[in-house]
Amino acid sequence: MGKLVLITGGAGFIGSNLALKLLAKGYRVRILDNLSPQIHGANPEVTSFLYGTIKNKCEFILGSVINDKDIATAMSGVNYVIHLAAETGTGQSMYQIAKYVEINSIGTAKLLDYIVNHKNEVEKFIIASSRSIYGEGKYYSAELGKFVFPLSRSPQQLEAGDFDVKYNGVNSPLSLCATDEDSAINTESLYAVTKFNQEQMALTVCKSIGISCVAFRYQNVYGPGQSLINPYTGILAIFSSLINSGSTIRIFEDGLESRDFVYIDDVTDATIMGMEANIFNEVFNIGYGEPISVIRVANTLMDCYNRKTEMIITGEFRLGDIRHNYADITKIKKVLGFTPKINFEEGIRKFASWVKIQRPVSSSSESYERSLEELREKGLMK
Numbered sequence: 001m002g003k004l005v006l007i008t009g010g011a012g013f014i015g016s017n018l019a020l021k022l023l024a025k026g027y028r029v030r031i032l033d034n035l036s037p038q039i040h041g042a043n044p045e046v047t048s049f050l051y052g053t054i055k056n057k058c059e060f061i062l063g064s065v066i067n068d069k070d071i072a073t074a075m076s077g078v079n080y081v082i083h084l085a086a087e088t089g090t091g092q093s094m095y096q097i098a099k100y101v102e103i104n105s106i107g108t109a110k111l112l113d114y115i116v117n118h119k120n121e122v123e124k125f126i127i128a129s130s131r132s133i134y135g136e137g138k139y140y141s142a143e144l145g146k147f148v149f150p151l152s153r154s155p156q157q158l159e160a161g162d163f164d165v166k167y168n169g170v171n172s173p174l175s176l177c178a179t180d181e182d183s184a185i186n187t188e189s190l191y192a193v194t195k196f197n198q199e200q201m202a203l204t205v206c207k208s209i210g211i212s213c214v215a216f217r218y219q220n221v222y223g224p225g226q227s228l229i230n231p232y233t234g235i236l237a238i239f240s241s242l243i244n245s246g247s248t249i250r251i252f253e254d255g256l257e258s259r260d261f262v263y264i265d266d267v268t269d270a271t272i273m274g275m276e277a278n279i280f281n282e283v284f285n286i287g288y289g290e291p292i293s294v295i296r297v298a299n300t301l302m303d304c305y306n307r308k309t310e311m312i313i314t315g316e317f318r319l320g321d322i323r324h325n326y327a328d329i330t331k332i333k334k335v336l337g338f339t340p341k342i343n344f345e346e347g348i349r350k351f352a353s354w355v356k357i358q359r360p361v362s363s364s365s366e367s368y369e370r371s372l373e374e375l376r377e378k379g380l381m382k
């Protein structure tokens, strides 16, 4: 009989894809997920594509990572824990602080408490961390002759329409570099605080009891199946629904801000490689390793849908948003032998083909506007 893998948040985007791949490899899979309405809609049986992909294919426990009874049921006989369950909205985390700490930090603490205090067969604990913990990431200053890790840009600078990243009085422009795992940690959102907290708790506790822990700092994961209804995450889903409903795309800053997009299949491959590898307590970046500007995202999507929609560069900004960040994936290549296979254009084509066959989510552009309004009301967006 195959080993038993518990995936918390296993009905979500990464978790459901991981579950199917693990099942195909002969593992037994158990999922603990509360089918959060923000991700799965009000009636998951009908409204959740992701839940539909794993339903009846593996053992499913409808429950929460902050509920002791659910944890005890879920942990029985488990060999590997892949802890993905989390609240994931960066902007939202800035005004739902207790909720993010409770689900992300306390949820992880409770799972670790269970492992430390109960007899169990856990061999490895995988924790989903995030590139958000690096904040702005790594730059090179020719003026100082060294790498620097700038803090977030000030509201005054952004209000003046100057979006470039600055470092401590350095006048000449900085050069963007890939962020490696030894880069400075600069958490710029409550979400990022909880992600760093989760990975450090897991690494510290697992080490003390001799269980291997692997933390993955995922970049922006995308692909077929990602939530099209959660307005708080997922630029690809948001832009897709705006393009397909003929609405205007309002692009923040000057549109040259960039992110590293990594395709879901690459992410699940890398995660399984980390689970199976004979390694003890490691942290890995998972990204494609290429910065892609927001304008390029919008244009690539419009090409794939063969539709043009109005695009306005608004100069608006969200406080705490980073300008750029892309992963240095040297370590994961070297230690796990992982190289991403799907480049941005190919991945977007696959994503867009999937979106085309989904029921249109008519309310998603309005709920996206509402989510921006919430940020404006709380002074988090200008």
Ligand SMILES: NC(=O)c1ccc[n+]([C@@H]2O[C@H](COP(=O)([O-])OP(=O)(O)OC[C@H]3O[C@@H](n4cnc5c(N)ncnc54)[C@H](O)[C@@H]3O)[C@@H](O)[C@H]2O)c1
Binding pocket: 008, 009, 010, 011, 012, 013, 014, 015, 032, 033, 034, 035, 036, 039, 040, 063, 064, 065, 066, 083, 084, 085, 086, 087, 088, 103, 107, 128, 129, 130, 131, 217, 218, 219, 220, 221, 222, 227
């Ligand atoms: N997708 C990305 O781009 C990305 C990037 C960096 C890090 N991550 C991390 O990877 C993990 C998975 O991300 P995802 O994109 O699959 O997110 P997702 O929102 O699609 O999935 C999260 C799942 O967790 C479940 N969940 C939420 N609260 C829960 C609770 N209290 N108990 C049990 N289940 C709960 C939700 O119902 C959902 O199915 C998260 O920890 C996230 O922070 C994701």
